[in-house]
Amino acid sequence: MAERAAYAAQAEHSRGRRCAEPPPAGRTEFQRDRDRIIHSTAFRRLEYKTQVFVNHEGDLFRTRLTHSLEVAQIGRAIARSLGLDQDLVEAIALAHDLGHTPFGHTGQDALNACMQDHGGFEHNLQSLRVVDKLEERYAEFDGLNLTFETREGILKHCSLPNAKLLGEIGERFLNKQQPTLEAQVADLADAIAYNNHDVDDGLRSGLIELDQLSHVAVFARHLDEVKQRYPQLAGRRVIHETVRRMINTLITDLVAQSTKNIQHAHPHTLDEVRAAPPLIGFSDSIHTEQRELKHFLRTQLYQHYRVNRMSGKARRIIKALFEAFMDDPKLLPPQYQDKVRQDQARTIADYIAGMTDRYAMKEYRRLFSVEEL
Numbered sequence: 001m002a003e004r005a006a007y008a009a010q011a012e013h014s015r016g017r018r019c020a021e022p023p024p025a026g027r028t029e030f031q032r033d034r035d036r037i038i039h040s041t042a043f044r045r046l047e048y049k050t051q052v053f054v055n056h057e058g059d060l061f062r063t064r065l066t067h068s069l070e071v072a073q074i075g076r077a078i079a080r081s082l083g084l085d086q087d088l089v090e091a092i093a094l095a096h097d098l099g100h101t102p103f104g105h106t107g108q109d110a111l112n113a114c115m116q117d118h119g120g121f122e123h124n125l126q127s128l129r130v131v132d133k134l135e136e137r138y139a140e141f142d143g144l145n146l147t148f149e150t151r152e153g154i155l156k157h158c159s160l161p162n163a164k165l166l167g168e169i170g171e172r173f174l175n176k177q178q179p180t181l182e183a184q185v186a187d188l189a190d191a192i193a194y195n196n197h198d199v200d201d202g203l204r205s206g207l208i209e210l211d212q213l214s215h216v217a218v219f220a221r222h223l224d225e226v227k228q229r230y231p232q233l234a235g236r237r238v239i240h241e242t243v244r245r246m247i248n249t250l251i252t253d254l255v256a257q258s259t260k261n262i263q264h265a266h267p268h269t270l271d272e273v274r275a276a277p278p279l280i281g282f283s284d285s286i287h288t289e290q291r292e293l294k295h296f297l298r299t300q301l302y303q304h305y306r307v308n309r310m311s312g313k314a315r316r317i318i319k320a321l322f323e324a325f326m327d328d329p330k331l332l333p334p335q336y337q338d339k340v341r342q343d344q345a346r347t348i349a350d351y352i353a354g355m356t357d358r359y360a361m362k363e364y365r366r367l368f369s370v371e372e373l
């Protein structure tokens, strides 16, 4: 295990919380962030939100909760090898999807379309909004009052107009600076996790076949290795042995290439990390392979007609909910009534974004079905 590097984020030198608090006892500032995220309502809801498959389609598919745990695990392993702060990576990983709407990417696109005339909807920005404003748990502040470093890691992307509205947390997008290496690790751990578990879930669902995947270089290479080593192996173990090798290759490559990048840029402090180009990254050959895999998943899985059918339903549900509440805000539950008078569209977007897949479907039935109350 590497020693903590000089360019790692340091909890004791955090840029702090928006609302000053006494230092935590028995844990670091980043560990406190992680603990607060785990105890939040939005975190528990991740169990019933999905990325590709809708929650009720089967108990074996990843949810946003298991996805976030996988991102945290992969992120910690990378951080450990690079001498970075594992707790910060974990906090960012566990929080990175808190702002996601029901029904995965389709839900987010649909809500963004509904919000076009009201400032739009970006899921990264919404994750930040959840931890800064929407969680209601503490007496002295809204949200979770997380450290600057965790918050900047959560805000992976942000449009320039929104960055201008965000104060210090938006500055790096305007100054073209990088976040901490821990944030960069969490971002790539996210990609490693979803590319691989979507392969696994895609095969499990039967939407993609092993035959098709054998034409994708990164999968074929690792599948051959498994077949050579275990000629008798069949069924799910073949897939699992292949996927775990792919994850391992990616982590190993990421650590090796990032170490080279760091050695080359030679940052001594976090400020030098911020001013450098992104230092966490894959080698060129792995990057190319990953692009091929992503393209495969996009065309064969994410746009599979059965996924498209579900996406179509999801889009209609989100749109119908949004329009019904905009039309008559009195349909909203009582705890939203004060807020909706101050900012109607954003309050409705917050309500819808907070829904789980099944809650959104139930709310749709409650609003539009005469049999249901």
Ligand code: MG
Residues within 6 Å of the ligand: 067, 096, 097, 190, 194
């Ligand atoms: Mg993610």
